[in-house]
Amino acid sequence: MDTSRDARLPRHRLVWLAAIFALILAASCLAGCGQGKAASSGTQGGSSSTPEVSDKMSGTSSTATATSAAASATASDARSAEERSATSSSANDVKPEGHVCYLTFDDGPSSHTEQILDILDQYHVHATWFVIGNTGHLDKVTQIWDRGNQVGLHSYDHEYTSLYASTDNFVSQMDKIGQSVNGYLGFTPTILRFPGGSNNSYDTGNSEQLKQACRDHGWHYFDWNVSIGDSTPTPSPVETLVGNIEEESADKHSCCVLMHDSDAKPTTLEALPQVIEYYQSQGYTFDVLTADSYGYHF
Numbered sequence: 001m002d003t004s005r006d007a008r009l010p011r012h013r014l015v016w017l018a019a020i021f022a023l024i025l026a027a028s029c030l031a032g033c034g035q036g037k038a039a040s041s042g043t044q045g046g047s048s049s050t051p052e053v054s055d056k057m058s059g060t061s062s063t064a065t066a067t068s069a070a071a072s073a074t075a076s077d078a079r080s081a082e083e084r085s086a087t088s089s090s091a092n093d094v095k096p097e098g099h100v101c102y103l104t105f106d107d108g109p110s111s112h113t114e115q116i117l118d119i120l121d122q123y124h125v126h127a128t129w130f131v132i133g134n135t136g137h138l139d140k141v142t143q144i145w146d147r148g149n150q151v152g153l154h155s156y157d158h159e160y161t162s163l164y165a166s167t168d169n170f171v172s173q174m175d176k177i178g179q180s181v182n183g184y185l186g187f188t189p190t191i192l193r194f195p196g197g198s199n200n201s202y203d204t205g206n207s208e209q210l211k212q213a214c215r216d217h218g219w220h221y222f223d224w225n226v227s228i229g230d231s232t233p234t235p236s237p238v239e240t241l242v243g244n245i246e247e248e249s250a251d252k253h254s255c256c257v258l259m260h261d262s263d264a265k266p267t268t269l270e271a272l273p274q275v276i277e278y279y280q281s282q283g284y285t286f287d288v289l290t291a292d293s294y295g296y297h298f
């Protein structure tokens with residue numbers, strides 16, 4: 001009897017202890033969940049208002065995770081904003097290995113830009129725009145950028161004669177478009193494409209000085225190794241453009257493809273789905289140009 005009574009008392013104590021322990025456990029779990037939610041909502045708002053140092057640190061790491069999660073929600077191969085806006089102190093002289101395709105659009109934005117973006121989204125691929133400032137559509141760089149694409153510079157007014165008349169003119173044109181883009185995106189791109197390419201018939205024998213000016217300013221210039229052939233005065237038929245792509249890409253592992261985003265070139269827009277499908281059928285992956293990409297210089 002005594003034994004059983006003695007045995008009952010500890011059991012009561014054990015029940016109370018278990019109950020208290022469970023309460024402590026539940027309270028600490030609730031506190032933990034609350035901290036998690038606070039960090040998460042701070043991340044979404046871009047805020048670092050969490051008071052403790054450790055919370056700030058975890059908030060920073062959550063921001064990086066949330067950014068990459070948002071990028072992967074858009075498309076699995078999207079580059080983060082940090083990667084796209086990064087600068088580089090040296091040029092990359094090594095061609096990428098494997099089948100990589102860089103779709104590039106010069107002379108935009110234009111009235112076609114939204115449709116181009118819709119097509120890229122549909123195929124889950126991204127492209128690089130080299131933009132000019134006087135098309136009346138420069139505000140669209142925000143859409144281009146926000147949808148995971150790249151923005152580079154191509155001069156403000158695209159007037160070859162004045163652009164190439166002197167190194168100062170060239171630098172001033174790139175500065176002007178860079179500042180205009182900065183007004184929309186909050187940073188100045190450091191990648192650019194010379195109108196007409198880096199070796200063109202418009203420069204005044206000063207192409208080496210222009211390239212040196214690029215290096216002096218930390219700008220990385222990109223030519224191309226495939227052209228869709230849409231620089232003709234009148235738009236070429238879609239079949240011709242797609243044929244150009246297939247012919248010029250046949251012997252290349254990586255392709256930097258010159259196209260134009262211009263009101264005057266509707267067939268480039270019409271050909272784009274077939275261009276993307278061609279590269280996909282050949283096993284290419286798509287990427288955007290960054291400051292540390294290979295330059296495809298002529």
Ligand SMILES: [Zn+2]
Pocket residue numbers: 106107154158195196
């Ligand atoms: Zn151009």
